[in-house]
Amino acid sequence: MKLDILVLAAHPDDAEISCAGTIARHVDLGHKVGIVDLTKGELGTRGTVEIRAKEAEASAKILGISVRENLGLKDGFFQNDPTHQLEVVKVIRKYRPDIVLANAIFDRHIDHGKGASLGYDASFLSGLLRIETFDDQGKKQEPWRPAVVYHYIQSLYIEPDFIVDISDYWSKKVEALKAFKSQFYDPESDEVQTYISSPGFMKMVEARAIDWGYAIGTQYGEGFTTRRYPGVKSLFDLV
Numbered sequence: 001m002k003l004d005i006l007v008l009a010a011h012p013d014d015a016e017i018s019c020a021g022t023i024a025r026h027v028d029l030g031h032k033v034g035i036v037d038l039t040k041g042e043l044g045t046r047g048t049v050e051i052r053a054k055e056a057e058a059s060a061k062i063l064g065i066s067v068r069e070n071l072g073l074k075d076g077f078f079q080n081d082p083t084h085q086l087e088v089v090k091v092i093r094k095y096r097p098d099i100v101l102a103n104a105i106f107d108r109h110i111d112h113g114k115g116a117s118l119g120y121d122a123s124f125l126s127g128l129l130r131i132e133t134f135d136d137q138g139k140k141q142e143p144w145r146p147a148v149v150y151h152y153i154q155s156l157y158i159e160p161d162f163i164v165d166i167s168d169y170w171s172k173k174v175e176a177l178k179a180f181k182s183q184f185y186d187p188e189s190d191e192v193q194t195y196i197s198s199p200g201f202m203k204m205v206e207a208r209a210i211d212w213g214y215a216i217g218t219q220y221g222e223g224f225t226t227r228r229y230p231g232v233k234s235l236f237d238l239v
Contacts, residue, residue, distance in 0.1 A: 001095065002095065002097075004031040004099065005100075006100050006101070007019065007035045007036070007100075007102075008036055008088070008100060008101070008115065009035060009037050010037075010103050010112055011038075011041040011111065012040070012052045012180070013041070013183055013196075014037075014112070014115075015037075016063075016176045016177050017196075018152035018222065020059075020172070021166025021169040021172070021209070022152075022164045023063050023065065024063050024173065025169050028064075032066045034065055034069075034097075035068045036069050037056065037069070038070075038071050038073045039075040039076075039078065039111070040052065040053065040070055041075055043075040044194075045191070046183055046197060053070070056070075056179075056180075062172065067095070078114065078118070079114065080114055085121055088119065088122035089131065089133055090133045090134075092144060092146065093126055093133060093141040093144045097146050098148075099146060100150070102115060102119030102120060102123075102150070104154040104156070104158060104225075105151050105227075107154045107156050108154075112154055112155075116151050120149050120151075120227065123145065124145065126145055126146075148228075151224060157208075158223070160225060161223075163221040163222065163224075164222050165218040167213060167218045170209065184196060184201070185201070208223075
């Protein structure tokens with residue numbers, strides 16, 4: 001299956017926190033979107049691997065994406081090295097996306113910055129003819145380089161290079177986030193409170209979306225950064 005947009009996320013729920021509105025908007029526009037989670041989030045304080053897998057599946061249905069899979073890399077310890085790069089190259093060649101959305105270029109969680117570099121570097125390497133990879137059936141994969149790689153923004157504030165209007169999809173984003181019941185605020189939960197399970201975290205997510213929406217004259221927005229200049233053929237492409 002060829003995807004229009006491939007979202008790479010270090011952990012299940014990274015994509016929902018940072019770009020679920022953008023995902024929902026593009027699905028509604030008729031684009032094929034998929035999420036590949038790099039790890040199972042096994043080092044997470046709350047929930048279990050099995051619970052988070054079910055939550056990720058539930059969120060995928062809410063967002064209407066075409067595919068969601070998990071690479072099973074080691075949570076907290078994966079690296080941007082040749083072994084891991086080749087695993088991501090295989091995924092990029094499998095789905096042949098035009099656009100890749102990857103983790104924030106830096107953040108409070110060490111996996112996020114690593115995920116950003118891993119996604120960016122693998123997207124480049126995937127286009128090199130002399131790098132050979134094979135699919136699950138042993139068939140040689142053809143090179144494929146996405147047209148662009150953008151980075152969503154996570155816990156720490158980063159000035160966005162552009163903002164996507166998600167006003168019509170805010171409720172869908174919230175619904176997708178709530179699918180991860182084990183991870184976010186639940187007054188009935190007796191699990192240890194974490195950085196993202198506090199009620200303040202969800203308020204921050206909404207406040208930031210309101211702030212970015214206001215910056216572009218809409219109600220809600222999601223911000224992204226890019227490592228290279230975006231090119232346009234007309235000034236109206238920016239409107």
